[in-house]
Amino acid sequence: GAGVSQSPSNKVTEKGKDVELRCDPISGHTALYWYRQSLGQGLEFLIYFQGNSAPDKSGLPSDRFSAERTGGSVSTLTIQRTQQEDSAVYLCASSLPGLASNEQFFGPGTRLTVL
Amino acid sequence: GDSVTQMEGPVTLSEEAFLTINCTYTATGYPSLFWYVQYPGEGLQLLLKATKADDKGSNKGFEATYRKETTSFHLEKGSVQVSDSAVYFCALSGHLRNTPLVFGKGTRLSVIA
Numbered sequence: 001g002a003g004v005s006q007s008p009s010n011k012v013t014e015k016g017k018d019v020e021l022r023c024d025p026i027s028g029h030t031a032l033y034w035y036r037q038s039l040g041q042g043l044e045f046l047i048y049f050q051g052n053s054a055p056d057k058s059g060l061p062s063d064r065f066s067a068e069r070t071g072g073s074v075s076t077l078t079i080q081r082t083q084q085e086d087s088a089v090y091l092c093a094s095s096l097p098g099l100a101s102n103e104q105f106f107g108p109g110t111r112l113t114v115l
Numbered sequence: 116g117d118s119v120t121q122m123e124g125p126v127t128l129s130e131e132a133f134l135t136i137n138c139t140y141t142a143t144g145y146p147s148l149f150w151y152v153q154y155p156g157e158g159l160q161l162l163l164k165a166t167k168a169d170d171k172g173s174n175k176g177f178e179a180t181y182r183k184e185t186t187s188f189h190l191e192k193g194s195v196q197v198s199d200s201a202v203y204f205c206a207l208s209g210h211l212r213n214t215p216l217v218f219g220k221g222t223r224l225s226v227i228a
Contacts, residue, residue, distance in 0.1 A: 045217070102208040103164060106151075108157070
């Protein structure tokens with residue numbers, strides 16, 4: 001019954017390191033989204049999963065970014081060889097199938113800082 | 116592609132003042148429209164929504180009406196409170212189900228007592 005959860009809440013890493021960010025969507029939500037919120041860029045869509053369909057990766061900024069969703073539930077966003085411009089808050093959202101409005105429910109985000 | 120344009124802030128108002136944050140959109144078909152709010156230190160929360168033309172979304176004293184003729188979804192509140200200080204995002208979801216949200220840049224509102 002809990003909302004969308006994300007971990008860690010904060011991550012500080014050094015340039016060049018890989019990071020993994022985790023998202024637990026609301027139970028029963030088959031659609032899962034990753035967004036990035038950064039200064040000057042606002043909220044940007046990254047990637048979207050819908051059930052067993054191939055993910056929509058059209059928002060990923062480079063091939064250093066990838067995401068998986070195992071068992072139709074938990075998702076992991078991986079950033080390889082992090083760069084300083086990757087510093088941002090990464091938000092995960094999920095939505096309930098069949099809702100005409102496509103209301104999305106957001107997690108608290110992971111704040112990534114790349115030194 | 117789809118896009119959302121909202122007035123840039125920051126906006127500073129005195130308590131009990133009237134608030135309008137303008138939002139216009141460009142989209143094909145009939146998108147759903149949303150206002151999300153982000154309070155300091157917190158995540159994004161849905162404030163209100165509208166799914167078709169002339170619908171009015173309302174919550175916590177905030178209102179917005181889906182105007183297809185002007186492609187707008189302006190946020191209004193008659194009397195703001197200090198607790199309304201936050202960043203407000205206008206967003207749309209395309210006419211296909213479960214499509215990613217397209218957000219405006221956000222408007223920071225500060226309400227002073």
